[in-house]
Amino acid sequence: MADLFSLRGETALVTGGTRGIGQAVAIGLAEAGADVLLVQRSAESTETKKAVEALGRKAYIYVADLADPAAVAAIVPRALADGHTIRILVNCAGIQIRHAPEAFPDADYRAVMGVNADAVFALCRDAGAHMLGLAPSATTGRRGSIVNFASLLSFQGGLNVPAYAASKGAVVQLTKSFANSWTARGVTVNAVAPGYIATDMNEALINDTDRAASITARIPAGRWGTPDDFKGSVVYLASRAGAYVSGHTLVVDGGWMGR
Numbered sequence: 001m002a003d004l005f006s007l008r009g010e011t012a013l014v015t016g017g018t019r020g021i022g023q024a025v026a027i028g029l030a031e032a033g034a035d036v037l038l039v040q041r042s043a044e045s046t047e048t049k050k051a052v053e054a055l056g057r058k059a060y061i062y063v064a065d066l067a068d069p070a071a072v073a074a075i076v077p078r079a080l081a082d083g084h085t086i087r088i089l090v091n092c093a094g095i096q097i098r099h100a101p102e103a104f105p106d107a108d109y110r111a112v113m114g115v116n117a118d119a120v121f122a123l124c125r126d127a128g129a130h131m132l133g134l135a136p137s138a139t140t141g142r143r144g145s146i147v148n149f150a151s152l153l154s155f156q157g158g159l160n161v162p163a164y165a166a167s168k169g170a171v172v173q174l175t176k177s178f179a180n181s182w183t184a185r186g187v188t189v190n191a192v193a194p195g196y197i198a199t200d201m202n203e204a205l206i207n208d209t210d211r212a213a214s215i216t217a218r219i220p221a222g223r224w225g226t227p228d229d230f231k232g233s234v235v236y237l238a239s240r241a242g243a244y245v246s247g248h249t250l251v252v253d254g255g256w257m258g259r
């Protein structure tokens with residue numbers, strides 16, 4: 001059973017690993033045996049790198065602002081030029097901007113779509129093209145795997161978050177589209193859709209105590225999720241255990257969607 005979930009010898013490229021869900025996921029991948037390439041805006045944020053190294057795995061920081069398409073386009077070529085073989089891609093970086101829809105500025109719409117959807121598309125394309133050229137991994141049984149972070153707002157419209165909802169709808173559709181072309185060729189593509197998770201992204205909701213309490217009351221698990229709740233789902237989708245799962249969006253929400 002341990003082999004089924006092992007990522008020994010694999011290298012994962014992870015965005016959004018500086019904090020929140022992405023940090024827990026990067027550490028979870030390392031706990032399963034993977035080395036990690038951390039794509040982040042600043043080289044000064046070294047907490048995750050140190051945590052991965054403390055597990056005996058290797059970690060490398062690649063500085064890139066995912067809002068900048070040229071910087072995004074350079075990520076995979078730079079990692080390959082450094083000699084890395086990318087077996088796993090986790091697109092976890094994301095931003096949220098809230099306004100009433102009738103006053104939602106174009107610039108904020110574009111900013112959200114840029115990081116949450118455009119960068120996901122480009123990194124899937126570039127890392128996937130690389131994975132398709134690899135021999136299958138003895139550890140996972142396939143050439144590579146991609147896990148994209150979606151949201152409950154891939155399915156629901158939310159309130160005052162039209163750009164975010166549009167971007168996360170796009171993530172699910174991109175995931176299915178890439179999976180349709182690549183699964184038979186040895187690259188699985190899936191998404192994870194978190195429910196309400198206690199991270200910086202939800203600071204405004206958490207500080208609104210009435211709203212936070214009404215959300216908690218609706219979650220069958222009776223609590224908000226934590227970043228550590230995502231280690232298992234990502235390792236599952238990237239490992240041999242998830243080899244026959246592709247094009248799927250795995251909701252990890254304490255039961256919210258079933259209610």
Ligand SMILES: NC(=O)c1ccc[n+]([C@@H]2O[C@H](COP(=O)([O-])OP(=O)(O)OC[C@H]3O[C@@H](n4cnc5c(N)ncnc54)[C@H](OP(=O)(O)O)[C@@H]3O)[C@@H](O)[C@H]2O)c1
Pocket residue numbers: 015016017018019020021022039040041042064065066067091092093094095115149150151152193194195196197198199200201202
């Ligand atoms: N929290 C939730 O309840 C929830 C629910 C549904 C979906 N999600 C999704 O899950 C993922 C992780 O969410 P989270 O709550 O962990 O978010 P978070 O705590 O706000 O962290 C966001 C991460 O994205 C990175 N990032 C943002 N803009 C970037 C840019 N332009 N270039 C490079 N990196 C950038 C941040 O880096 P810096 O440290 O440099 O800012 C940080 O590592 C996101 O895709 C989010 O949409 C979260």
